[in-house]
Amino acid sequence: MHYPSAFSPVTNKMKSSLIRELVASTKNIPDLISFAGGFPAPATFPKEELAKIFQEVVSTEGSDVLQYGASEGDSILKRELLKWEGLELDPGQMLTTVGATNGLYLYGRALIEPGDVVLCEAPTFLGTLVVFDALEADIHSIPIDDEGIRMELLQAKVEELRRANKRIKFIYVIPDFHNPGGISYSLERRRELLAYCIEQNIAIVEDNPYSRLRFSGEALPTFLRLAQQEFDGSDVVTEVVSFSKILGPGLRVAYVKGNRELITKMVSWQQKVNITPDCVSQRVVSRFLEKGLMNPHISRICDHYRPYLNQMLQQLQLNMPDSVTWTKPEGGIFLWLTLPEGMNADELFVKARDKKVSFIPGSKFYPEGQEKFNTLRLNYTFSTMEQIETGVQRLASLIK
Amino acid sequence: MHYPSAFSPVTNKMKSSLIRELVASTKNIPDLISFAGGFPAPATFPKEELAKIFQEVVSTEGSDVLQYGASEGDSILKRELLKWEGLELDPGQMLTTVGATNGLYLYGRALIEPGDVVLCEAPTFLGTLVVFDALEADIHSIPIDDEGIRMELLQAKVEELRRANKRIKFIYVIPDFHNPGGISYSLERRRELLAYCIEQNIAIVEDNPYSRLRFSGEALPTFLRLAQQEFDGSDVVTEVVSFSKILGPGLRVAYVKGNRELITKMVSWQQKVNITPDCVSQRVVSRFLEKGLMNPHISRICDHYRPYLNQMLQQLQLNMPDSVTWTKPEGGIFLWLTLPEGMNADELFVKARDKKVSFIPGSKFYPEGQEKFNTLRLNYTFSTMEQIETGVQRLASLIK
DSSP, rough: GGGGGGGOOOHHHHOOHHHHHHHHHTTTTTTOOEOOOOOGGGSSOOOEEEEEEHHHHHHHHHHHSSSSSTTTTTTHHHHHHHHHOOOOOGGEEEEEHHHHHHHHHHHHHHHHOOOOEEEEEEEEOOOHHHHHHHHEEEEEEEEEEEEEOOOOHHHHHHHHHHHTTTTTTEEEOOOOEEEEEOOOHHHHHHHHHHHHHHHTTEEEEEESSSSTTBBOOOOOOOOHHHHHHHTTTTEEEEEEEEEEETTTTTTTEEEEEOOHHHHHHHHHHHHHTSSSSSSSHHHHOOOOOHOOHOOOOOOHHHHHHHHHHHHHHHHHHHOOOOOOOOOOSSSSSSEEEOTTTOOOHHHHHHHHHTTTEOOGGGGGGOOTTTSSSSEEEEEOSSOOHHHHHHHHEEEEHHHH | OOOGGGOOOHHOOOOOOOOHHHHHHHOOOOOOEOOOOOOOOGGGSHHHHHHHHHHHHHHHHHHHTSOOOOTTOHHHHHHHHHHHHTTOOOOEEEEEEEEEHHHHHHHHHHOOOOOOOOEEEESOOHHHHHHHHHTTTTTOOOEEEEEEOOOHHHHHHHHHHHHOOOEEEEEOOOSOOTTOOOOOOOOHHHHHHHHHHHHHHHHHEEEHHHHHHHOOOOOOOOHHHHHHTTTTTTOOOEEEESSSTTTTTSSSOOEEEHHHHHHHHHHHHHHHHHHSSSSHHOOOOOOOOHTTTTHHHHHHHHHHHHHHHHHHHHHHHSSEEEEEEEOOOBBEEEEEEOOOTOOOOOHHHHHHHTTTOEEEEGGSSSSOOOSSSSSEEEEOSSOHHHHHHHHHHHHHHHHH
């Protein structure tokens, strides 16, 4: 059997994650200091609490959670999530998914016809771009500034695409502690984007893995909440929330909230893709929430990460030349660093690897052909204080 | 936002599981005797062993299993699965999936271009048909007899499709304890189908949820094993094995074995669909296997189910008129019953529901337009001995 000749055309041309390949290229380097990944610190995993709850759930609710579950998600988990969020939503406006990627895949699957336009921020999370790309979307990116997507460029892009008779389906945004951009949308920009998308009939999908990892400052309402509160309960927004950064990515549990008809179609796709997320893990998350463990746990994670962010900001300040700038986030797990115009972070990556320090070149966070090369992403949650100091010093000396 | 107008065409025309709707239509009937579902008996779930292993795994391996895992699956689970199966396979020829449906979805995603022909048995498992249908396959079914698919009808169908210039991608088969057909392929028929598909360059995907649920008789080699042993290690077969019936469907863990290039493409799709199955559950299954608990547990399940199968066979024998026939399987969880020609099981379903007994009409297990109406599927693993007696009596009196 000659399989390659049997693969569907989209399978043959599909992109894999360049980030995965970059990380793999540094895998066997001993003593490497890595600012590359997006992994949470294992020290933040609530191992003992979860071990106890897993034992309890399987022992006392095993007949239920080891059985087939509902494709729309565990009803007990949905109840606890709505309580936790304090949202007035019907469970039919929510589904649970096998992590946020599964939620975004189902969303794309429900909406994208090959050739449809998907808008995104530049830069944006590559892991999501490859999902929409595999669904044969025509992806267009719009630059962000410190307050979010640049509205005048978005408007110009939408007009240009509409003149070309393109069908624009939705815009993908990461409003809080942007990956990789390290910014959060201002309240004003949130309102502007919402008003514009409602007017233009462009759906919004809001990726929210980080909003609860806030170490300082005031939280702003999510797009979903703002649409409910200030835009007559508009259902233009679908929000995808992940537990990967606040509980542990090995538990493949996330949830999606949005328009009921859309959620119904996503559930119908889930029946074909997975039947349901893992039922034991869903119930464990329910009980973790019900016991009131989630908020104190998130506070502990923030307390854990805060000094690492401060250390990285301080080391950058101490070591980088004036020509280099970077974001100063109040949470999340990434910084975005801008090198002098003309300097190439892809080349810097190779040199840095030789000096045993790594990061992700910014070019990897743009759709193909739309790359910016003088930027890079730094993660600070997976290194020690000493590694952050040494790693930033090494990078700074290479840049100088 | 008007979502329905934004849905992709395939989403709008996608079928949902009719079985789900049928089961839902009987949901609120008190004292219903249901032979409809495909649920394993909760009494067979190894709750206490699993509860203990969940606790151990999360407590001692939490830093690993709560972290992101590999898209191709947990390497420890793959090692234990290969040991358990006693197969000479490289881990690169295997991936773990979020249940068997996810494995079949990824397989279809890697191979099906809209309009490609997928062949299947008639009858076959509807849950898989809706997957291939959602991927826009052109599905054609070929009748089975007591030994498996009817080769002369398969050959005629393939010739007819090839004359019409159709591209045939693969055939979907359930060789052991067929759902819903209740038969197992004979060794001879296995060899014939394998030889034919290799000659015709038609891939085979083998769905294997039941082969280990054998209560009597001798096991035959799976298609995958037979291809390795008797057909020069041919990689024409991809086998999907589920833990749903031997451990618990709430744990969304299954695995797929096949050609390395195909598996690589399926892993690449998994990165877009789910990233990875639940890492905690994968490791729990690994430890369950490693501790040697699997085979004794499966023996206990078989001991549990055997009397229920015998009870159903005996009650059918005692109560059904001579014009009704049924399969006599040596394992699995279903029987297939054939009513006199001209009797309609869809109509019988409605009458039976009024008498508080349910089943799935056979017509639901055929691709659209290819239905046979005088058949029905009976499950015997989710009822008590008394319910089987009463339920079969009620059905028999309706048929008479």
